[in-house]
Every structure is written in C-alpha cells, then in structure tokens.
Amino acid sequence: MTRELSDSRLTNHIAEGCGEILKGVRTSGLLRGRALGDAGDVLAQEWIARVLAQHRPEDGFLSEEATDNPARLKKDRVWIVDPLDGTKEFSTGRQDWAIHIALVINGIPEHAAVGMPDLGVTFKSSDVRAVTGPLSKRFVVSRNRPPAVAQYIAQEMGFETKGIGSAGAKAMHVLLGDFDGYIHSGGQYEWDQAAPVGVARAAGLHCSRLDGSPITFNNEDTFVPDLVICRPEIKDEVLEHAAAYAAAHGGY
Known part of the structure; x- marks a missing residue:
C-alpha cells in the first residue's frame, strides 16, 4: 500500500x-x-x-x-x-x-x-449517520467527574444523565441514539475530541463548545475546556441553558 x-x-x-x-x-x-x-x-x-x-x-x-x-x-x-x-x-x-x-x-x-x-x-466518518426518531431524554457525561453544567441542563430539560468511560464511547452512544447529547466541562485535549467530533459531524450531529463557538484543532495549546455533541433538534435549547448556567455561575 x-x-x-x-x-x-x-x-x-x-x-x-x-x-x-x-x-x-x-x-x-x-x-x-x-x-x-x-x-x-x-x-x-x-x-x-x-x-x-x-x-x-x-x-x-x-x-x-x-x-x-x-x-x-x-x-x-x-x-x-x-x-x-x-x-x-x-x-x-x-x-x-x-x-x-x-x-x-x-x-x-x-x-x-x-x-x-x-x-x-x-x-x-466515511460511512455513518445518526439515529433519528424519539428522543431518549438522556445525556451522557463523564463517569468520574460529571459536570455541574450538564446536571443543570438536564434538569431544565427534564432529562436524565448517565456516566460512562471514554469520550469516544460517549459520543458514539449519542450517534446510536442511546443518548441525545454528550455534555462535557472541566477540560480535555484535542486527541480526546478530534475523532469523536469528526465522526459526529459526519453523522449530522451538532458539535461545538458550550458557548456555541466552533471547535478547531491543531492549535498550539491543545487543551479544550468543554464540548457539546447533541442531536441538532435540541442544540438551541442545550446552548441556551448552558449560557444561563454560565451567567449564573461565572462560567462552566
């Protein structure tokens, strides 16, 4: 080859x-x-x-x-x-x-x-699409450090949260329809996010920072403070509640 x-x-x-x-x-x-x-x-x-x-x-x-x-x-x-x-x-x-x-x-x-x-x-990313249909009304979060902002968003939307391991596993379970979104705060690095974001984007899921700004890669500083991957039909509501949380708490 x-x-x-x-x-x-x-x-x-x-x-x-x-x-x-x-x-x-x-x-x-x-x-x-x-x-x-x-x-x-x-x-x-x-x-x-x-x-x-x-x-x-x-x-x-x-x-x-x-x-x-x-x-x-x-x-x-x-x-x-x-x-x-x-x-x-x-x-x-x-x-x-x-x-x-x-x-x-x-x-x-x-x-x-x-x-x-x-x-x-x-x-x-070459052959993927996200599951559609009824919402699961669940968010997936870090198993070891579930972020408070995710708990807040879930409560405001009437969703539940569940923690599992790898960032990639979390994102792919959103793609599979087991969860409607993956919300993370507290920091990751570009290698934690690049592949999951690439596959999720190709599948039609929304991917951004919690403030709604796009995620770009190959930066000098490889630290990425937060992430949301979710079904596109709920992204406005998720980002609205994230903004409300940040305003009340001075950040995520």
Whole structure:
C-alpha cells in the first residue's frame, strides 16, 4: 500500500488495526492493571507512528502518547490520535474504551474513525449517520467527574444523565441514539475530541463548545475546556441553558 491508499481508507484501517493490537494485548491474559494499560498505549502508539511514517510522512502528528512536535503547527494536514482512550476501562475489562484516529485538514477533522473493539464496531466518518426518531431524554457525561453544567441542563430539560468511560464511547452512544447529547466541562485535549467530533459531524450531529463557538484543532495549546455533541433538534435549547448556567455561575 502506498499513497494510492485514500485518506479515508487509511484512517479506517489504522483504527481497525489498533483494535486488533489492543485486543491481542489484553486477551493474552499475561498483563493486568496499570501494566496492561501502559503496554496497550505504547504498542498501539508505536504501530500508528510507523504506519503514518510510511504512508503519510509529510503530514503532521499529534498524539496523547507522543512528544508534541511544534512543526505540526505549520502543516495543513495533521493526524490527531489517541491510541487508547479510556486506559482505565481497557485495563479493568470494561467495554467503554475507544480508539481515536482523525486527519485534521486546516483545523477540521475531515476523516475520522472511532473504534470500539469490544463492541466489534468502528464508527467511520466515511460511512455513518445518526439515529433519528424519539428522543431518549438522556445525556451522557463523564463517569468520574460529571459536570455541574450538564446536571443543570438536564434538569431544565427534564432529562436524565448517565456516566460512562471514554469520550469516544460517549459520543458514539449519542450517534446510536442511546443518548441525545454528550455534555462535557472541566477540560480535555484535542486527541480526546478530534475523532469523536469528526465522526459526529459526519453523522449530522451538532458539535461545538458550550458557548456555541466552533471547535478547531491543531492549535498550539491543545487543551479544550468543554464540548457539546447533541442531536441538532435540541442544540438551541442545550446552548441556551448552558449560557444561563454560565451567567449564573461565572462560567462552566
């Protein structure tokens, strides 16, 4: 395979290949706990780096598991990845971990894949659409640190909230219709959001900051303070309540 492998296919192949690597590391049963999570992070990162060095050597690269190279800031094309999002979930046998692979072009994740190997599925921006139909009246939030703003919005809208693991898993469950939105505050990084946002946008979901401003990627500061991914028919109400919360509390 050379340059003839399209960006879309390469994105999808990397996510699927990472899934096979990580399942193999865990299925062996030879590692447990933190050692298992660390091995998964390192092996998946090394494989992705080698694949991109061979197939897209001129592109920029940003990963949770690699030292940041500022040269990416001068490139229009940058791969933003998290080889294993939800390391704790992965290492403790839970299913809500994910693989994030995104090719960001001029700040926008144009090609993205979120792999959820334990569910046997890879969500791809090249072939995805969100579930429509009746609302679930539920928001998904961080399992460890559910944000107060999400609780406020849910209460105002008569919704419930539920916490699960990986950011990618949360976003994909919105796409599947299990939840109507994913609301996050308290900070993430670009590798947490790029692939989920890319897939969610392609599926027709609304994606923005909590103040409604667009999310762009490949910034010098990779910290992103908040995020909302939701069904488009409720986005105005979600953002209105988020604004009311921020006005009352001096922020999110």
